[in-house]
Amino acid sequence: MTTQLITHPACLDHDPGAYHPENPRRLEAVLAGLADDRFKGLERVVAPRASDDALCLVHPRAYVEAVLGSIPPMGRHQIDGDTIVSPGSEDAALRAAGAVVAGVDAVCEGRARNAFAAVRPPGHHAEAAQAMGFCIFNNVAVGALHARARHGLRRIAVIDFDVHHGNGTQHMFERDPDLFYASSHEWPLYPGTGAAGERGIGNIVNAPLAGGSDGHAFRAAFEAKILPALDAFAPELILISAGFDAHELDPLASLRLDETDFAWVTRALMDVARRHSRERIVSALEGGYDLEALAASAAAHVAALTER
Numbered sequence: 001m002t003t004q005l006i007t008h009p010a011c012l013d014h015d016p017g018a019y020h021p022e023n024p025r026r027l028e029a030v031l032a033g034l035a036d037d038r039f040k041g042l043e044r045v046v047a048p049r050a051s052d053d054a055l056c057l058v059h060p061r062a063y064v065e066a067v068l069g070s071i072p073p074m075g076r077h078q079i080d081g082d083t084i085v086s087p088g089s090e091d092a093a094l095r096a097a098g099a100v101v102a103g104v105d106a107v108c109e110g111r112a113r114n115a116f117a118a119v120r121p122p123g124h125h126a127e128a129a130q131a132m133g134f135c136i137f138n139n140v141a142v143g144a145l146h147a148r149a150r151h152g153l154r155r156i157a158v159i160d161f162d163v164h165h166g167n168g169t170q171h172m173f174e175r176d177p178d179l180f181y182a183s184s185h186e187w188p189l190y191p192g193t194g195a196a197g198e199r200g201i202g203n204i205v206n207a208p209l210a211g212g213s214d215g216h217a218f219r220a221a222f223e224a225k226i227l228p229a230l231d232a233f234a235p236e237l238i239l240i241s242a243g244f245d246a247h248e249l250d251p252l253a254s255l256r257l258d259e260t261d262f263a264w265v266t267r268a269l270m271d272v273a274r275r276h277s278r279e280r281i282v283s284a285l286e287g288g289y290d291l292e293a294l295a296a297s298a299a300a301h302v303a304a305l306t307e308r
Helices: 024-033 061-069 089-108 139-151 167-173 215-233 259-276 291-306
Strands: 003-007 043-046 114-117 156-160 179-186 204-209 237-242 281-285
Touching (some): 003 291, 089 139, 089 237, 089 281, 114 291, 139 156, 139 167, 139 237, 139 281, 156 167, 167 179, 167 204, 179 215, 204 215, 215 259, 237 259, 259 291, 281 291
Parallel strands (some): 003 043, 003 114, 114 281, 156 179, 156 237, 179 204, 237 281
C-alpha cells in the first residue's frame, strides 16, 4: 500500500492577506518540496469538500452555518484577532477538513497505508463553536470523529507536535475516554493552554517545552511521556497535527528543532501504529511559517511516512 498526498488548489485561495503569517505561500512551499523525484511514488489525491454531517460531528450546525455565512463575496472579513477569511476561504476550509476525512477513509478501507493532508487553513486551535488562531474547522477532530461514525473505530489518538498547543482538539477530546490527545509545544506561548497538569480524564498528555529547547529535549519528552502513554492507549488510528513551527528558523516561536527531529518523531509514531493500528496514520498540516524550513520539514515528515 502507498502513502497518499491529499490536497486541492482551492487551499491556495484562502487569502488572509499578503502580510499574514498563514498565507498561500506556505502551501506552495510544501507542495514544491514534495514535487521532488523522491516523492514520485506518492499517490496524489484531490481533496473533497467535507460534508455538513462530517463537520457537525464536532462543530454545532449553527456554528458551521454562521462561519460559512461570514465568508465575504469580496475583500476580507476578520473572524477574530488573527483569523481572517476571504472569498476563497469556504472551499479551502471545507477541503482542508475533507482531506483528513478522505485520508481516514483510505487507511480504514485498506487503500493506503497512511496519508498526509497538505492543506490550509490549519485546524487545531478551532474550538467547537469558535474560530481562532488561523483555524476555522478542527480538521483532525473532524477526521477522528468520522473514523468513529463511519468506520466503527473506538480508540483514536491525535498527536500534535506543532509549537503551539492544540487547545481546540484538547477541549473536544478531554471528556471522552476513547479519544487520546498528546501535545509537545513551547510553554508559555499562544494560546496559553497545555500545562502539564491538564490531563482531561487521564486521556490528555501535555509535554510543554521551555523556549530554546532543542531536538534532544523534544525527543526526551516524547520518549518519557507521550510515546509510553500512546502505547498504553493502544490506538486503532493515529492522526497527527503536523505543525513544523518548532523548527529553529521559525519566526513565531523559539524552539530549536530541525527536520531530522520531525523525521524521528514520525518514525516513532509509525512504530506505535505498527503495533496497534495496522499502520494507519493520517497526518494534517498545521503551522510552520519559515518557508524554507517548512518545505524541508514537511518533506522529511512525508519521506518518513513512505518508509517501510
